Amino acid sequence: MVEQLALFPTTTPKFPSTRYQGSKAKLANWIWDKLSHYRFETCLDAFGGTGTIAYRLKQENKQVTYNDQLKFNYWIGQALIENSDARLSDQDVEWILRPHDFSYPSLIADTFADIYFTDGENRWLDRIITNINRIEEAHKKALAFFALAQSCIIKRPYNLFHRRNLYIRMAEVERSFGNKTSWDRPFEEWFRQFVEEANMAVFDNGKANRALNHDVFEIEGDFELVYFDPPYISGKGVAVDYRDFYHFLEGMTDYEHWPAGIDMRSKHRRLLPEPNNWTNKNRIYRAFERVFDKYADSIIAVSYRSDGIPSEVELIDLLKRFKRLAHIERYQNYQYALSKNKKSSEILLIGE
Numbered sequence: 001m002v003e004q005l006a007l008f009p010t011t012t013p014k015f016p017s018t019r020y021q022g023s024k025a026k027l028a029n030w031i032w033d034k035l036s037h038y039r040f041e042t043c044l045d046a047f048g049g050t051g052t053i054a055y056r057l058k059q060e061n062k063q064v065t066y067n068d069q070l071k072f073n074y075w076i077g078q079a080l081i082e083n084s085d086a087r088l089s090d091q092d093v094e095w096i097l098r099p100h101d102f103s104y105p106s107l108i109a110d111t112f113a114d115i116y117f118t119d120g121e122n123r124w125l126d127r128i129i130t131n132i133n134r135i136e137e138a139h140k141k142a143l144a145f146f147a148l149a150q151s152c153i154i155k156r157p158y159n160l161f162h163r164r165n166l167y168i169r170m171a172e173v174e175r176s177f178g179n180k181t182s183w184d185r186p187f188e189e190w191f192r193q194f195v196e197e198a199n200m201a202v203f204d205n206g207k208a209n210r211a212l213n214h215d216v217f218e219i220e221g222d223f224e225l226v227y228f229d230p231p232y233i234s235g236k237g238v239a240v241d242y243r244d245f246y247h248f249l250e251g252m253t254d255y256e257h258w259p260a261g262i263d264m265r266s267k268h269r270r271l272l273p274e275p276n277n278w279t280n281k282n283r284i285y286r287a288f289e290r291v292f293d294k295y296a297d298s299i300i301a302v303s304y305r306s307d308g309i310p311s312e313v314e315l316i317d318l319l320k321r322f323k324r325l326a327h328i329e330r331y332q333n334y335q336y337a338l339s340k341n342k343k344s345s346e347i348l349l350i351g352e
Contacts, residue, residue, distance in 0.1 A: 013059070013200065013201055013202065013203035014200060014201060015028075015051075015052060015055050015056075015080070015201055016080075016146075016150070016194065016197035016198055016200075016201050017150075017197060018050050018052070018150065019150070019153050019154060019159040020049065020050045020153065020159070020246075021159065021160065021240070021242075021245060022049060022050075022229075022231075022232075022240060022242065023049065023050040023052055024049075024050070024052045024053050024229060024303065025050065025052045027303075027331060027346060028052045028053055028055075028056040029056070030331055031053060031056070031227075031301075031303070031348060032056050032057070032060065034301075034329045034348055034350065035225065035227075035299075035301060035350075036060070038225065038299050038352065039224075040062070040224035040225040040299060041062060041063055041224060042062070042063045042065075042222070042223050042224045042225070043057050043062050043063070043064055043065070043223055043224065043225040043226070043227065044064075044065045044067065044219065044221075044223040044225070044226045044227065044295075044298075045057070045064065045065070045066050045067065045227050045229075046067050046216045046219065046226060046227065046228050046291070047067070047068060047216065047228055047229045047230050047231075048066040048067055048068040048073060048074075048076075048077050048081070048211075049068060049073055049229060049242070050073070050076060051066060051073075051076050051077055051080050051081055053227055053229065053303075054066040054077065054080075054081045055080055055081060055201070057227075058081060058203075058205050058207075058209055059205070061205045061206065061207065062205075062207065063207040063208060063209060064081055064207070064209045064210075065209070065210050065211075065212060065219075065221065065223065066081040066082070066209070066210070066211045066212065067211070067212040067213070067214055067216065067219055068212075068213065069213065069214065069215055069216070070242060070243060070246070070250055071213055071250060071253040071254065072145070072149060072246060072249040072250050072252070072253050073242075074211055074212070074213035075141075075142045075145045075146065075149075075253060076142070076146055076149075077211030077212075078138060078139060078142035078211045079139065079142035079143045079145070079146045079198060079202075080146070080198070080201055080202070081209050081210075081211050082139070082209050082210050082211040083139040083142065083143070083202055084202070084203070084204035084205075084209070085202065085204055086137060086139035086140050086143065086202065087140075087143070087199040087202055088140055088143050088144060088147075088195050088198070088199060092135075092140060092144075093191075093192065093195055095131070096128060096131045096132060096135075096144055096191075097128070097131075097188055097191070098131075099127060100131065104126055104127050104130050105126055105130065105255075106123065106126055107126060107255065107258060107259065108122045108123075108125045108126045108129075109122040109123050109126055111259065111262065111269055112248075112269055114164075114166055115164045115166060115267075115268055115269060116152075116156065116161060116164075116166055116248060116268075117152075117155065117166065118166070118170075121155075121187055124187050124188075125148075125152075125187070125252075128148060128187075128191070129148065129252050129255050130255070132144045132145055132148065133255060143195065143198045143199070143202075144195070145252075145253070146194065146198050147191050147194035147195040147197075147198055148191060148194075148252070149249045149252075150190070150194040150197075151187055151190035151191045151194055152248065152249065153249075154182055154190055155169075155182065155183050155185075155187070155190065156169075156183075157169055157183070160245045160246070161245060161246060161247055161248040161249075161268065161270075162244065162245050162268070163267075163268050164267045164268040169183045169184075216228075216291060217290060217291070217294065222297070222298075223295070223298050224298060224299060225298055225299040225300075225301065226295040226298045226299070226300055226301070227301045227302075227303070228291065228300070228301070228302045228303070229302075229303040230278045230284075230287075230288075230302075230304075231276075231278045231279050232304065232305050232308050233279065233281050233284060233308055233309040234305075234307065234308060234309070235307045235308065235309060235311075237281040237309060239278075239279035239280070239281070240279070241276070241279050243271065243274070243276070244270055244271075244273075247270045247271040250271060251271060281309050284309065284310065285310055285314070285318075288310065288315065288318055289318060289321075292318060292319055292321070292322040292323075292351075293322060296322040296323070299350070299351070299352050300319065300322075300323060300349075300350070300351040300352075301348060301349070301350050301351075302315065302319070302348070302349040302350075303346065303347075303348055304347055304349065305344050305345070305346060305347065306330070306344055306345045306346075306347050307344040312328060312347055312349075315349055316328060316349060319349055319351045320351070322351065323351030323352060324352070325351065325352050326349065326350065326351040326352075327349075327350060328347050328348070328349055328350075329347065329348040329349075329350065330345055330346070330347050330348075331345060331346040331347070331348070332345055
């Protein structure tokens with residue numbers, strides 16, 4: 001412990017920068033402001049995503065349970081929410097970045113050539129994820145994956161893996177978006193930077209926080225407050241499918257079995273689709289009804305968009321079936337990434 005303190009002097013914990021679509025990083029303080037006057041100690045972030053809200057609740061010394069069905073998000077929860085003291089030392093980082101005397105597979109290089117990254121970058125990714133998978137300590141492994149995932153995202157046009165578009169990065173043309181300097185910066189440099197940010201975010205709030213990787217309906221336990229930030233379905237019925245947007249990161253978390261799950265018919269080598277009630281406009285009503293019923297004894301908070309399916313009127317009416325009091329808080333003038341809809345606003349439904 002003495003050595004750990006010497007290696008990592010006390011700093012004010014700060015949530016790392018993130019470029020994930022749907023992140024609530026800019027709304028975290030506003031959401032906490034709306035929840036702060038409720039009395040609760042235990043809480044569940046049921047669709048944890050980037051972990052920004054779970055992290056904000058952890059900063060307020062709540063006992064936080066983070067959950068996300070996507071494994072790459074779950075590893076974020078392990079790194080930043082469940083983890084209270086593990087950090088990656090300089091020696092750890094050098095070990096991850098160094099080639100070792102064992103055979104490296106070429107899964108990414110063979111499968112994703114000319115899709116997202118250059119040939120050299122693909123070989124680098126094969127080596128680094130193989131090294132990370134050999135780390136035995138779970139929280140150190142999660143921190144390393146967090147840094148790797150952030151490095152992948154920042155080198156992607158639109159910060160997504162939704163199409164085969166390496167050519168956008170490589171073409172020597174004038175651009176109205178993106179940052180070619182960021183795209184061309186070596187993976188290793190980005191990895192070191194995001195390790196540093198992740199290390200600085202680690203702190204102990206004195207509570208037994210945990211990260212889960214479950215379907216929301218399979219979570220066990222009682223919580224005084226439950227926060228939901230489910231995938232959003234637009235008024236036109238188009239869903240935000242994070243598994244599809246970040247399939248590359250999800251595949252890396254199960255590197256050994258990744259090939260069996262790839263849809264080789266797709267140009268961008270996405271994962272084979274899986275049914276999801278939260279991205280189905282016909283099933284999402286029943287999904288909300290089920291989770292409201294499941295957590296009817298908890299304070300319920302739901303982040304959503306005012307122009308979505310279900311509508312805010314439908315959501316508040318549904319919430320009132322299970323909660324004595326329910327109301328909507330509204331965050332005005334919030335611009336969503338990649339969205340041209342100026343009429344949509346962020347809403348927070350609260351039932352008590």
